[in-house]
Amino acid sequence: MIIKLKNNTDKHEIGYLTSALAALGLSSRTEDGGRCIFADSREAPSESTVGKIKELCERECVEEIRVFHDPFLCCGRGYRKERRKIKVSDGVTIGGENFCLIAGPCSVESLDSLTEIAQRVKSSGADILRGGAFKPRTSPYEFQGLHEEGIKLLCEVGRYLKIPVVSEIMSENQLELFADVDVIQVGARNMQNFELLRALGKSSKPILLKRGMSAEITEFLMSAEYIMSAGNENVILCERGIRTFEPRTRNTLDLSAVTLVHELSCLPIITDPSHASGHSPLVKPLALASAAAGADGIMTEVHSDPKNAKSDGVQSITTDEFDSLAHDIREVRAAVKNIYCN
Numbered sequence: 001m002i003i004k005l006k007n008n009t010d011k012h013e014i015g016y017l018t019s020a021l022a023a024l025g026l027s028s029r030t031e032d033g034g035r036c037i038f039a040d041s042r043e044a045p046s047e048s049t050v051g052k053i054k055e056l057c058e059r060e061c062v063e064e065i066r067v068f069h070d071p072f073l074c075c076g077r078g079y080r081k082e083r084r085k086i087k088v089s090d091g092v093t094i095g096g097e098n099f100c101l102i103a104g105p106c107s108v109e110s111l112d113s114l115t116e117i118a119q120r121v122k123s124s125g126a127d128i129l130r131g132g133a134f135k136p137r138t139s140p141y142e143f144q145g146l147h148e149e150g151i152k153l154l155c156e157v158g159r160y161l162k163i164p165v166v167s168e169i170m171s172e173n174q175l176e177l178f179a180d181v182d183v184i185q186v187g188a189r190n191m192q193n194f195e196l197l198r199a200l201g202k203s204s205k206p207i208l209l210k211r212g213m214s215a216e217i218t219e220f221l222m223s224a225e226y227i228m229s230a231g232n233e234n235v236i237l238c239e240r241g242i243r244t245f246e247p248r249t250r251n252t253l254d255l256s257a258v259t260l261v262h263e264l265s266c267l268p269i270i271t272d273p274s275h276a277s278g279h280s281p282l283v284k285p286l287a288l289a290s291a292a293a294g295a296d297g298i299m300t301e302v303h304s305d306p307k308n309a310k311s312d313g314v315q316s317i318t319t320d321e322f323d324s325l326a327h328d329i330r331e332v333r334a335a336v337k338n339i340y341c342n
């Protein structure tokens with residue numbers, strides 16, 4: 001349930017309402033400078049409780065009340081039926097009619113290689129340039145990224161080519177470094193780093209939240225709740241494959257997540273066929289399947305010379321392959337658009 005209060009409601013009135021809700025067995029918290037009270041109960045409130053809540057909400061300070069039972073208070077569809085569209089920059093929005101293409105190398109390697117890849121993916125139609133600077137590698141002996149220098153190069157290339165950029169943050173202490181990054185990515189390994197999620201909730205930048213490799217959909221959405229309930233509603237979800245018994249792929253792309261997330265939540269969801277497959281020949285088919293399943297976009301790893309990439313070369317497609325993927329995915333999207341965007 002969400003109770004919206006009028007502007008300038010005094011804090012004694014807010015205190016009165018929250019204690020009255022507590023007496024009805026509802027835990028509550030206030031947000032939006034005290035203008036909203038979110039009240040939650042573990043179970044659907046009984047009819048008589050709902051009646052008492054409504055009485056309570058006849059008070060002068062209440063502007064609007066919405067009663068619903070949805071564990072996903074912020075990202076669920078109980079409160080907000082319509083899907084969210086997340087604005088990334090003047091020309092780029094994720095969700096709704098727009099299908100978003102995010103492309104670029106796994107990690108930023110050098111100014112020259114990044115510029116070359118970025119020019120190519122942009123001219124093929126990429127909306128956002130990706131590039132990791134802090135790399136969460138399985139082995140501490142593998143390339144860990146260029147760190148601050150990588151962020152600087154990514155932002156420089158983005159500015160030069162006028163394309164927004166996305167990069168992965170590993171800790172809340174790095175937030176200042178990400179001041180010029182347009183979209184902050186939370187990687188699969190940090191999906192349940194709740195301190196980081198809360199800190200990102202204080203930012204107003206769009207957050208690309210990737211699904212943990214063993215996370216259930218409920219856990220995935222609850223992580224989005226951490227960010228949103230802390231104040232940042234600009235969350236984009238990313239299905240990047242989950243661990244299964246199949247060793248021939250790095251992960252298994254769970255396309256049902258796309259439909260389930262749309263059913264349960266107002267947030268856009270994209271897929272990452274590169275990390276989902278770990279095998280470049282699978283990237284295009286999985287990307288096209290994502291578009292056919294109604295995803296709001298895809299993120300792919302692209303390199304001019306995948307064999308010599310410093311990370312994830314085996315799953316990186318070439319710039320030519322991305323060009324062909326971008327062309328074909330637009331056709332798939334056009335064919336299914338009416339099904340998903342009514």
Ligand code: PEP
Pocket residue numbers: 106132136168186187188189210240272275
């Ligand atoms: C990435 O996108 O660079 C990445 C490391 O992905 P994931 O967190 O999904 O493994």
Ligand code: MN
Pocket residue numbers: 106107275301311312
């Ligand atoms: Mn990678």
